[in-house]
Amino acid sequence: MAIAAASALVFAGSATAEPAAAPVNPVTAAEQLLSVAEGNPDAQAALARVLADPNAAVPRTDVAEGPRVPAQIFPIPAYSDTGAGNPVTGQVHGSGIATNLNGEFRFGFFGGPGEIAPDQGAAKLNVLWVNVATGKSGTNVLNVRDIAGPTVISTKPIPEAKGGLVIAGIYGSILHRWWDPAALDGKGDWHYQTSNIWFPSLGAVLA
Template sequence: MRTQGLARRLLTTFAATAAATVLLTGHAASEPARVDWPAAVQQLRQAAIGNLDAERAVDLLLDDPRVETATREAALPAQPFQVPAESTIGRGGGPGLYGNGLALSVDGFRFAFFGGPGTIAPNQTGARLDVVWLNLSNGRSGTEQFTEHMDVIADTTIRTRVIDPGPGMVVAAVYGNLWHRWPVPVSPQNPDGFAYQRGDITIPSLGAIYN
């Protein structure tokens, strides 16, 4: 029963966060902190060394003009990432704007992602979504895979495990790919009543969060 209660709280928070992301600019009500985006991305690139996929992802951000024009403030304590991701499928209408990374603090600090067409497929075989992160304040860094998702309509995000980046400003980039699905009539091509599409991120989602 305790697990069910936690699941309900998580679902409520994740759904509310995703909905707020669509409606808001990404600023929370608390006092924002300033971010030097080009410097933060350069430092994140150093933290990615040794992980070729993470290195390639951050290299894309080094040349992305959106990094220069992103808001210079990071809302405290948690928020949607300031630079959204782009992908091969966008939101279902072709390449383009795809979705956002998120920072959540419900049962502990974790990263999440939402976006793309339909819903997140429960089976992610053949896809892998990751985040590379660096705490600019204490030097801690790492990469985490997004693996946690409940196959219910209310769960609009896929999440990492709980991590401990420590206090301070955390910069992170989400990269990789993700399966999506949506209901269609049952047919030989769609025997389970779903169509599937994989979104391959072409430009990572970049964010800075004060933990």
């Protein structure tokens, strides 16, 4: 239900046909991203966790069906230190997503408790990507919360990523908030929590 709600927000706007997302092999994706992560110790550490335990990357199966929309959800979800506990998959936090709304290609992320804080403060969520068709690559910060609603955070448009198959991984930390009506002697206030993504969300998308 959370995925459907977040997806509905992301999919608002002018729609074009969604290209089919490519199958994702966690090891292959991590190796390709590692080749462009030189000098980025945080990204290297996140990808090293994938290569150390590729079986921990469990593809999503709950988003396979649905309307053809201009968004592609990463099939490998993220795991965090505050995610929903599960005896099989561990602490699932959320998933990355690639959108192409109004011709603007972006990476985004949804999931976690409450909503995503509009001001991320010291938290920093990043996407590392490489376009295997053009050879272009980059690291971008997800810090835009106005594109799809309070449960999705996105990058600014990345036109240089467009033009073929893109392998991407989202890692770092993210600040969530939810309204606590009992705070401040019943007056209510926001409660904040930082989640650390220790296992990145991986995807192979068509940009």
